[in-house]
Amino acid sequence: MExxxxxxxxxxxxxxxxxxxxxxxPGIGEGYAVGKACESIGRQPESSGKVTKTMFIGCAxxxxxGIYGFVVALILLFIxxxxxxx
Amino acid sequence: xxxxxxxxGVTEIDVKGPHVIKSFDIGGITINLTETIVLGWFLIAxxxxxxxxMTRNMEKxxxxxxxxxxxxxxxxxxxxxxxxxxxxxxxxxPYVATIFIFSLLGSLLSLFGLRPMTADFNVTFCxxxxxxxxxxxxxxxxxxxxxxxxxxxxxxxxxxxxxLVSEVSTPISMGxxxxxxxAGGMIISSLIYFALTGISTAIGLSVxxxxxxxxxxLSAYFDLFSGFMQAFIFVMLTMIYIASAAEKD
Numbered sequence: 001m002e003x004x005x006x007x008x009x010x011x012x013x014x015x016x017x018x019x020x021x022x023x024x025x026p027g028i029g030e031g032y033a034v035g036k037a038c039e040s041i042g043r044q045p046e047s048s049g050k051v052t053k054t055m056f057i058g059c060a061x062x063x064x065x066g067i068y069g070f071v072v073a074l075i076l077l078f079i080x081x082x083x084x085x086x
Numbered sequence: 087x088x089x090x091x092x093x094x095g096v097t098e099i100d101v102k103g104p105h106v107i108k109s110f111d112i113g114g115i116t117i118n119l120t121e122t123i124v125l126g127w128f129l130i131a132x133x134x135x136x137x138x139x140m141t142r143n144m145e146k147x148x149x150x151x152x153x154x155x156x157x158x159x160x161x162x163x164x165x166x167x168x169x170x171x172x173x174x175x176x177x178x179x180p181y182v183a184t185i186f187i188f189s190l191l192g193s194l195l196s197l198f199g200l201r202p203m204t205a206d207f208n209v210t211f212c213x214x215x216x217x218x219x220x221x222x223x224x225x226x227x228x229x230x231x232x233x234x235x236x237x238x239x240x241x242x243x244x245x246x247x248x249x250l251v252s253e254v255s256t257p258i259s260m261g262x263x264x265x266x267x268x269a270g271g272m273i274i275s276s277l278i279y280f281a282l283t284g285i286s287t288a289i290g291l292s293v294x295x296x297x298x299x300x301x302x303x304l305s306a307y308f309d310l311f312s313g314f315m316q317a318f319i320f321v322m323l324t325m326i327y328i329a330s331a332a333e334k335d
Contacts, residue, residue, distance in 0.1 A: 060323070
């Protein structure tokens with residue numbers, strides 16, 4: 001029983017770590033978005049307000065996949081549904 | 087972080103949902119009175135009081151400072167609405183303003199050492215559901231009920247499952263986005279307190295001196311910036327979704 005518990009706990013921790021790999025995608029995506037926004041502000045400085053607003057919304061939408069991974073990691077770490085299944 | 091933690095330091099990380107203050111049992115359904123609900127009602131009272139004080143004895147030509155501030159807030163929100171949705175959606179301003187102020191103050195509660203209200207998925211999901219209902223209502227109002235049902239089969243009927251999934255995922259993603267950002271900030275700041283306490287004990291200080299000042303810098307990002315940004319993004323997405331639902335197709 002102790003061994004099974006240990007295995008489940010270790011697997012949950014590893015799973016949480018793996019789930020956080022999902023942070024890579026939004027990072028790259030938001031980097032692209034911000035880079036393009038900087039470019040377009042450089043080209044047309046008078047449109048900076050609108051571009052910034054649109055960029056923030058785009059970043060927030062791109063971020064959601066990372067947030068899903070984060071929520072999965074949180075559930076694995078702090079609620080741990082699998083330990084009750086033993 | 088509690089006040090008592092200031093002297094002893096944070097020696098263990100404990101991430102839990104909001105405290106359940108009292109449980110009611112109504113007809114077999116358990117209803118929990120949680121920290122979130124109490125803080126939420128507290129905020130509602132404060133917001134109502136402040137707004138009442140600001141808009142008392144209004145004059146046609148404002149001379150008092152509080153009325154000028156109130157008019158500035160209203161016109162700023164109206165301009166935001168006009169920019170994103172167009173002038174025909176002026177009636178929508180109160181909803182947007184309510185969500186924005188409530189969400190902003192709910193996230194900023196963490197500055198007072200309380201649990202931020204928006205770090206509870208129930209709260210953000212509830213707001214997202216209200217937005218979802220409004221989107222569906224707007225769609226039915228613009229296209230009629232049959233047109234609304236037909237909209238799910240656009241551009242061709244094979245796309246029906248995809249359209250259903252994308253429709254249902256709207257409130258879920260909106261709720262999780264706001265919740266995840268605020269809860270993530272909360273957990274990261276508790277990790278920082280834990281790490282700083284650990285470092286202080288490792289170098290032989292009984293009072294965690296290191297946790298003075300350093301967390302404040304990070305709190306400026308995680309509490310102020312993130313809280314404001316998420317409130318803004320939530321209302322922006324609400325407005326964009328509803329404005330796009332009002333387009334005839």
